[in-house]
Amino acid sequence: MSERPVFNFSAGPAVLPEEVLRETQEALWDLAGTGIGVMEHSHRGAAFDAVYQQTLADCRAVAGIPDDYEILLLQGGASSQFFMLPANFLADDATADYLVTGAWAEKAAGEAAHYGRVHEAWRGEKPYTRIPRPHEIAYSEAPTYVHMTSNNTIFGTQWNAEPEIPDGSWLACDASSDIFSRPIDVGRYGMIYAGAQKNLGPAGVTLVILRRDLLERGRVRELPTMQRYDRKNGSMHNTPTTFGIYVMGRVLAWILRSGGLEEMGRRNREKASLIYDALEAHAGFYRCTAGEGSRSAMNVTFRGPDEETEKRFVAEAEAAGLCGLKGHRDVGGMRASIYNAFPREGCDALVRFLADFAKRNG
Numbered sequence: 507m508s509e510r511p512v513f514n515f516s517a518g519p520a521v522l523p524e525e526v527l528r529e530t531q532e533a534l535w536d537l538a539g540t541g542i543g544v545m546e547h548s549h550r551g552a553a554f555d556a557v558y559q560q561t562l563a564d565c566r567a568v569a570g571i572p573d574d575y576e577i578l579l580l581q582g583g584a585s586s587q588f589f590m591l592p593a594n595f596l597a598d599d600a601t602a603d604y605l606v607t608g609a610w611a612e613k614a615a616g617e618a619a620h621y622g623r624v625h626e627a628w629r630g631e632k633p634y635t636r637i638p639r640p641h642e643i644a645y646s647e648a649p650t651y652v653h654m655t656s657n658n659t660i661f662g663t664q665w666n667a668e669p670e671i672p673d674g675s676w677l678a679c680d681a682s683s684d685i686f687s688r689p690i691d692v693g694r695y696g697m698i699y700a701g702a703q704k705n706l707g708p709a710g711v712t713l714v715i716l717r718r719d720l721l722e723r724g725r726v727r728e729l730p731t732m733q734r735y736d737r738k739n740g741s742m743h744n745t746p747t748t749f750g751i752y753v754m755g756r757v758l759a760w761i762l763r764s765g766g767l768e769e770m771g772r773r774n775r776e777k778a779s780l781i782y783d784a785l786e787a788h789a790g791f792y793r794c795t796a797g798e799g800s801r802s803a804m805n806v807t808f809r810g811p812d813e814e815t816e817k818r819f820v821a822e823a824e825a826a827g828l829c830g831l832k833g834h835r836d837v838g839g840m841r842a843s844i845y846n847a848f849p850r851e852g853c854d855a856l857v858r859f860l861a862d863f864a865k866r867n868g
């Protein structure tokens with residue numbers, strides 16, 4: 507049972523596992539009996555090095571990341587990967603294909619256009635309600651890479667499987683809002699990246715999983731060191747976000763002892779079904795904004811009968827301890843973000859509130 511007074515449905519930064527918060531509280535004062543807090547240790551010292559190495563090892567274990575992939579823990583958020591990816595890999599006269607399934611995908615494509623040619627292999631219509639069907643995707647002739655956004659945080663849509671891509675190309679994925687929420691076949695990707703602040707830890711640390719042959723092939727243009735993946739010392743080129751890495755390490759250890767990605771996937775499917783089923787049960791009052799078959803297990807987006815009633819929904823939910831349910835302005839209405847650490851009881855509480863609110867206002 508949760509020991510916290512409210513349920514936090516925030517889209518990110520978002521809820522963290524309570525056990526992780528307790529461990530972190532302790533480590534702020536004293537990391538592993540050193541008498542020095544985690545934020546006060548040198549990033550080059552033995553105590554932090556142990557944290558760092560364990561975090562990398564647990565990351566590899568959680569997702570079954572093969573040895574021929576490098577793990578980098580960088581800064582600048584997922585948004586910096588929007589430009590680092592094309593800056594390193596997309597030559598001026600080459601093309602990258604983007605699957606534009608939402609606002610973050612749009613931004614990623616926009617940054618790539620500063621470096622090379624961008625082809626939109628699919629573009630949804632606003633407010634992006636679905637993921638493309640395979641036959642709707644039209645690739646360019648020889649894209650360097652294909653970029654996808656596995657979960658569209660704002661619109662509440664999620665890919666169920668990786669798209670097929672042209673031979674000779676590789677798949678780059680912004681997995682910021684569903685990283686490690688279900689099993690993943692890392693071998694299908696050239697690169698996976700994610701800001702930590704939804705499923706992995708605090709804002710500030712960004713996970714990049716990169717196939718080593720891409721790293722070794724090297725960058726296509728000269729770049730400042732901090733923009734290069736192939737810099738010496740990887741994540742340790744400068745002072746990394748030591749605190750963020752520590753918390754990410756605790757979250758990864760929590761995933762492992764909770765049963766790994768299979769169990770995360772099972773829990774997340776169950777939690778999401780509870781809410782989608784409740785919305786369907788009151789379909790005359792609520793409306794899911796994401797199309798069936800594209801619905802996200804991480805961000806459940808829905809509308810009420812009118813904006814006035816939606817405003818009251820959000821305010822009354824907040825007063826009842828269900829916080830952060832206001833939808834993004836691009837979609838309006840409500841959004842329940844239920845990442846890995848979001849407890850099942852919070853979904854049960856929302857289901858009760860959905861029924862009660864519909865009864866009182868329907």
Ligand code: PMP
Nearest residue numbers: 583584585610659680682683701
């Ligand atoms: N991609 C997705 C799918 C996101 O949800 C977000 C943030 N909500 C971003 C990218 C941007 O991440 P950051 O703030 O870490 O740059």
